[in-house]
Amino acid sequence: MASLKSRLKGNQRTIEITDHGVGSKRMGNTRSLGQLYKNSSSKGKYGKLLFQLMQHYKLESALELGTSIGIGSVSLSTGNEAASVTTIEGCPSTRKEALSNFELLGLTNIHSLEGTFSEVIPKLDKGTYDLIFIDGHHDGVATLEYIEQLLPYTHDDTFFILDDIRWSSSMQSAWEQLKEDERFHVTIDLFRMGIVLLRPQQEKEHFDILL
Numbered sequence: 382m383a384s385l386k387s388r389l390k391g392n393q394r395t396i397e398i399t400d401h402g403v404g405s406k407r408m409g410n411t412r413s414l415g416q417l418y419k420n421s422s423s424k425g426k427y428g429k430l431l432f433q434l435m436q437h438y439k440l441e442s443a444l445e446l447g448t449s450i451g452i453g454s455v456s457l458s459t460g461n462e463a464a465s466v467t468t469i470e471g472c473p474s475t476r477k478e479a480l481s482n483f484e485l486l487g488l489t490n491i492h493s494l495e496g497t498f499s500e501v502i503p504k505l506d507k508g509t510y511d512l513i514f515i516d517g518h519h520d521g522v523a524t525l526e527y528i529e530q531l532l533p534y535t536h537d538d539t540f541f542i543l544d545d546i547r548w549s550s551s552m553q554s555a556w557e558q559l560k561e562d563e564r565f566h567v568t569i570d571l572f573r574m575g576i577v578l579l580r581p582q583q584e585k586e587h588f589d590i591l592l
Contacts (some may be wrong), residue, residue, distance in 0.1 A: 385482055386457060389418035399472040414450065423453030423516065426592050427544075427574060431514065434540060435460025440511035444534070445469065446498050446527060447517025447544075451479030451491075456491045457514070466490055467505070471497045471517075496521075502530050509536045515560065516544040521555030528559075528577075541577040546570070560587055 389556060392414035400410070409559065418424065423431060434440065434469035435457055441464050443457045457466045468491060470476040476495055483491050509571050513531055515524060535541075546556040559577050562570045569576040569588045 384435065385452070385486060386418075386424075386483075387413050388485070391415045396474040396478065398474065417450050417475070417476065417478075418452065421449060421452040421475065423456055427571075428452060428456040430571075430574070430592070431456040431542070432460040434512060434542075435464060435574060438511070440464055440540075442508070442510045443467070443512040443514065444505075444531070445514045447492065447515070448517075449475050449480045449502045451482040453514060453516055454479060454493075455486060455488065455493050457484075457512070458483075458491050462488075462490055464490060464511075465492065467492045467494065467510075469494045469496065469498055469501045471495070471500075473548075498527055502527065508534065510534050510539060511536075512540040512542065514542040514544070515541075519545050519548045519552060521549070521551035521553070522553065523556070524555050525558065535579065537579050537581055539579065543575045543577065545573065546575040547573070 395411050395413045398410050398412055399506070421469065431453060435443065440461060443464060443466045444467065445453055445457060445468040445537055448454055448468040454468045470493065473495065476493060480493060513535070515527060518524065524543065546552055556575055559565060564575050564579060565581045566585045567578040568579045569590060571590055571592050
């Protein structure tokens with residue numbers, strides 16, 4: 382990961398962004414690799430969280446919605462190099478950069494799919510994921526829809542990791558709905574990210590944790 386940081390941090394090379402989600406009007410459609418790295422939710426302590434979940438629980442399969450330039454994918458992949466990581470990205474330019482980063486690090490357990498989430502989810506191979514990281518679109522209604530679509534790909538102990546739960550009133554509303562949803566027995570608020578688990582064998586609990 383250190384070599385990836387040195388490659389991206391402060392890198393002024395720009396690429397054209399195709400943003401299928403809410404995106405960032407402030408940053409525009411042309412962004413530098415350094416900007417994309419700086420604004421990645423998956424670096425630092427949150428990247429470490431993804432890594433440690435994969436490592437500690439020996440998770441064997443992960444799905445990521447929103448590859449960007451691959452920071453989160455790398456954290457998931459290196460957390461357990463025996464695991465299979467599937468990642469979806471709708472922007473061809475950022476996906477190309479991510480594939481280059483995976484090659485640079487010699488990671489062979491990442492399967493990259495191009496397309497919007499709504500296009501790709503129905504085409505996913507049958508089976509279940511131990512961890513699902515939703516890091517794109519940033520719209521509350523869409524996030525809830527993705528979770529519904531992905532429930533058939535989960536088991537009782539699947540981790541749903543949601544990025545930017547306080548991005549907007551829409552995302553905050555979706556997070557509150559998930560906290561109240563009787564199907565999910567464990568919710569954990571990490572301020573930027575939220576964790577949701579089904580765990581029907583457990584009494585319904587909510588936790589606030591400051592990373």
